[in-house]
Amino acid sequence: MLALERRAAAGLAAIFSTRMLGLFMVLPVLALYAHDLPGATPLLVGLAIGAYGLTQALFQIPLGLLSDRIGRKPVIYGGLVLFLVGSLVAALADSIQWVIIGRALQGSGAIAAAIIALTADLTRDEVRTKGMAAIGISVALSFAAALVLGPPLTGLIGISGLFWLTALLALGGMLLLAAVVPDPEQSKVHRDAQPVLDQLAGVVRDPTLIRLDLAIFMLHLTMVSLFVVLPLSLREAGLPVTEHWMLYLPAVLVAILAMVPFIVLAERGGRVRSVLIGSVAVLALSMLGFYLFNQTLWLVGVLLAVVFTIFNLLEAVLPSLVSKAAPAGTKGTAMGVFSSSQFVGAFLGGLLGGLAHEQFGGEAVYLVGMLTALLWLRLVWTLPIPENLSRHVIALGTSGATLDVSSLERRLLEIPGVKEAVIALDEGVAYLKVDSRQTDWARLQTFSAANA
Incomplete structure (x- = not known):
């Protein structure tokens, strides 16, 4: 990866993981403290624990699609603001109902698809998997860290303090986005990433x-x-x-x-x-x-x-x-x-x-x-x-106006080891599924170079 790509991947992984850390940190402790809130019942406590999941599921794909229209960074900033507001609502909550609302607001800042799309914008096809892997590893580590950090931190600052901390993590994510993550030269759809x-x-x-x-x-x-x-x-x-x-x-x-x-x-x-x-x-x-x-x-x-x-x-x-x-x-x-x-x-x-x-x-x-x-x-x-089968993306370097899609797909499928081929005219690439053990990589590379 180039220095700019490493910087982008590290910054976006940090934003993703700090947000997930904030969501997960209350998981091992919320059940203990929520029962003491006015209006709490076991059902409402369970809803407070899982409420983020519903709004996360509802908004993740729509916000990802919105980032195609208005840009990645505006959507990510907006999602972090929602996460910040939800954290503040939960921190100031004086009833279980307000904790539920706060958790739902936290989840509504569903920026996963936008972050992955921005990662794709800022990395080349051949190294994109490394950028995605950095995000995946950071999420796994944040879950593990949340389970370990949540209980002792709650003992020090209380459950409301934990939500204040998640609000600070949202601010930290915004600063990382502004100071560390580069602006993409262009944003486009990446079918294998979003x-x-x-x-x-x-x-x-x-x-x-x-x-x-x-x-x-x-x-x-x-x-x-x-x-x-x-x-x-x-x-x-x-x-x-x-x-x-x-x-x-x-x-x-x-x-x-x-x-x-x-x-x-x-x-x-x-x-x-x-x-x-x-x-x-x-x-x-x-x-x-x-x-x-x-x-x-x-x-x-x-x-x-x-x-x-x-x-x-x-x-x-x-x-x-x-x-x-x-x-x-x-x-x-x-x-x-x-x-x-x-x-x-x-x-x-x-x-x-x-x-x-x-x-x-x-x-x-x-x-x-x-x-x-x-x-x-x-x-x-x-x-x-x-x-x-493994996935492979080749840059075609040929304009959509001169490209015979069906002929090109047929020629790709004739290469040993290529099992599926889809031409994306708007991206100027071909998405392949290949059997790595049988693929004629030299022929495939020659094919790609011939169209560059």
Whole structure:
């Protein structure tokens, strides 16, 4: 990557991760403090925990499309302002209803698609994957950091102080956007990085993509529902809230190390189905374990390490499967729907967790996670595993006026190893899905150079 590309990727990853850190930091503590607010019920507390997911899901794709019209940075600034306002509303809240409104406002600043599109604007085709990877890694680290930092920080500054801190993180994101992230020379649609409106219908009808969307939906439903009651269980087991990090930190560190061999097994060993089925089955058993042993701290620590391992593993494997399953030139749209499904799952995790807590007691919430995982197991069992094809983008350098699209696609498909080819006239590129083991790279490179 060029120096400008590294600067852009680092700045945008920092903006993305600080925003997610603000959203996630309250996850391990909100259930403990929200019950003391006027008007609080278990259902409303669950809604406060998951409310950000609904607005995030509703606005993510529309704001991404809006960034095509008015520019990336205005949309990102606007999203950070909404996140800032939501944080302030939650910090000043004197009732559970105002916390819910604040969390919903936080989620409405849904800037993920705009940030990814700006990353695509500021990086060349051949290094774009590195820029996207930096964002993905930063989000994973922010989730881990949030679980560890949330409890002790709340002990120092309180839950309202935590929301004030998230407001400061929003301001920090704006400063990073102004001072670090360059302005793109031009913004254009990048079909492999952002949603495209006319592709949505095809993506939401694809049976494999639907199952992968349901998979991430169920993963986040299970994870958020867990945090509706887990902090309460830890407190009842005798662990002060300021010491919850002592359980989360080793579980997070073990999970980061433990997931690696399973990712290798899935991606390089060709055992994707086995890894998925095993992960979901173990997740169901872990939720049952929380139901049975939530008052035994050392067992809860072990179960947390297992659940975090599965969460991190599937957060890596499922997007990879979406990338492989999406037709050439539709990865951005497929990932946009996939991400929206994730946030709907987070919202329903909070809602259903709160409802189960209110109607049947706290331990029933663990059974919600177990039943979700069992339903998910049936889905995974029949999931078609996409062919292991990689994506490749070549710059055509030929104007749309002189380009014979059908002829060019046919010639690309004649190259050994090229399985799919889509010409994007407005971008001046061809999106390919290729079998790297069979591809005649020299011929493909010659082809690209001949059209430059």
